[in-house]
Amino acid sequence: MAVLPPGRIHHVALVVRSIEASAVLWRDYLGLRLETIMDIESDHVRIAFLGVGESKVELVEPTDDTTGVARFLATKGEGFHHLCIEVGNLSEELTRLGIEGLELIDSAPRRGAEGPVAFIHPRSCGGVLVELIEAPGGPSWRSLGYPPG
Amino acid sequence: MAVLPPGRIHHVALVVRSIEASAVLWRDYLGLRLETIMDIESDHVRIAFLGVGESKVELVEPTDDTTGVARFLATKGEGFHHLCIEVGNLSEELTRLGIEGLELIDSAPRRGAEGPVAFIHPRSCGGVLVELIEAPGGPSWRSLGYPPG
Numbered sequence: 032m033a034v035l036p037p038g039r040i041h042h043v044a045l046v047v048r049s050i051e052a053s054a055v056l057w058r059d060y061l062g063l064r065l066e067t068i069m070d071i072e073s074d075h076v077r078i079a080f081l082g083v084g085e086s087k088v089e090l091v092e093p094t095d096d097t098t099g100v101a102r103f104l105a106t107k108g109e110g111f112h113h114l115c116i117e118v119g120n121l122s123e124e125l126t127r128l129g130i131e132g133l134e135l136i137d138s139a140p141r142r143g144a145e146g147p148v149a150f151i152h153p154r155s156c157g158g159v160l161v162e163l164i165e166a167p168g169g170p171s172w173r174s175l176g177y178p179p180g
Numbered sequence: 181m182a183v184l185p186p187g188r189i190h191h192v193a194l195v196v197r198s199i200e201a202s203a204v205l206w207r208d209y210l211g212l213r214l215e216t217i218m219d220i221e222s223d224h225v226r227i228a229f230l231g232v233g234e235s236k237v238e239l240v241e242p243t244d245d246t247t248g249v250a251r252f253l254a255t256k257g258e259g260f261h262h263l264c265i266e267v268g269n270l271s272e273e274l275t276r277l278g279i280e281g282l283e284l285i286d287s288a289p290r291r292g293a294e295g296p297v298a299f300i301h302p303r304s305c306g307g308v309l310v311e312l313i314e315a316p317g318g319p320s321w322r323s324l325g326y327p328p329g
Contacts, residue, residue: 084188
């Protein structure tokens, strides 16, 4: 059993050719709140977060052709990339999921744009790439050096 | 612009080979609340809804090989199927999105398991099949014959 029920869908991530072009759909036509656009230089992507209720839609645009996301776009085209769920204690969840035999891409929390994150392989999640993010104030925030809230 | 900002991600739908097998991941390992399992005989599928915050994960299992969902499973395997967003007035949204030139699979609200729904073609949504559902109490609930709340 899970340590605690997960809190919410944190975001649904979509790979897009162009954040500007995609914002016409998600912001202008569907009415989501555009919250941030930022370059993640280390990942060679630009991302946008658009709010909807307690969740977000993340648009991920590759900025060159060197990354997995760029290959995803080149081979599969635009579309769904991953589902991110918020949990209370990411380290404990990863330990438990590892014991259950799930294939963890990240066996320990690492720094993400919005908090400590880890990915689980789609082979263990019915073909879906699942990201877990620790809720603000969780223990990994301090250990990964995020500024105190 | 949207008539009103959308309310929330209503659900993320995943095609699965077996709801029983998939529930081990989503309910037992990730801790989502299993809310309902039901047969939708007209659609030749069985579905499960698992709650997470204000949203749900929907598992869709084909019950025979005659449907689009069954062909999806046979050709692409298990994985993400569609993203459903809640709106206040579905008829007005569809009219507006049609005028904007989006390719609507359903040009008017139709009865869904959880309320009035309509699908937008992935060709208009960056490769993502998008479903819109009207929030409880909206005008299409009465016109489609749902029992009064």
